[in-house]
Amino acid sequence: MNHVAELLATHPQGTPSEALVRCIEECFACVVDCTSCADADLAEEDVQDLRHCIRLCLDCADVCDATGKVLTRQTSSEPRLTRSLLEACLRACRLCAEECEQHAAHHEHCRVCAETCRRCEQACANLLASAT
Numbered sequence: 001m002n003h004v005a006e007l008l009a010t011h012p013q014g015t016p017s018e019a020l021v022r023c024i025e026e027c028f029a030c031v032v033d034c035t036s037c038a039d040a041d042l043a044e045e046d047v048q049d050l051r052h053c054i055r056l057c058l059d060c061a062d063v064c065d066a067t068g069k070v071l072t073r074q075t076s077s078e079p080r081l082t083r084s085l086l087e088a089c090l091r092a093c094r095l096c097a098e099e100c101e102q103h104a105a106h107h108e109h110c111r112v113c114a115e116t117c118r119r120c121e122q123a124c125a126n127l128l129a130s131a132t
Helices: 003-009 018-043 047-072 079-103 108-130
Strands: none
Touching: 003 018, 018 047, 018 079, 018 108, 047 079, 047 108, 079 108
16 A cells, blocks of 8 residues: 555545545656756756746646645545646646657656656546546
8 A cells, every 4th residue: 555545544534546546646746747847947958948848847736736735635525626626737737748748859857747747647537537
């Protein structure tokens, strides 16, 4: 059992689904990778060409952070808010991945970030599908 699953399983209001645990894990992994990618972009010689990538990485990190935190809270959750956050997170991850994929051939950090964003995008989609 991983850390997120173990912690959520201690909650008095139930056991977490695999889709929920995976989504929380992917959200926080995306926070780290997007933040790191934006920072690495700033260190590149072609930083001017990476402005949009930096912005999308930072926005994606913030959206993933908020989504992961809200998903972690199990008491009295609001399904409509959760759905909206998941949809926003999915969209932010898709946009960031698309941008990073454009730079992946020249910047390894963008390739890694795009892969992480795609995993988070899929995890959000899976959780949305399991909630219907």
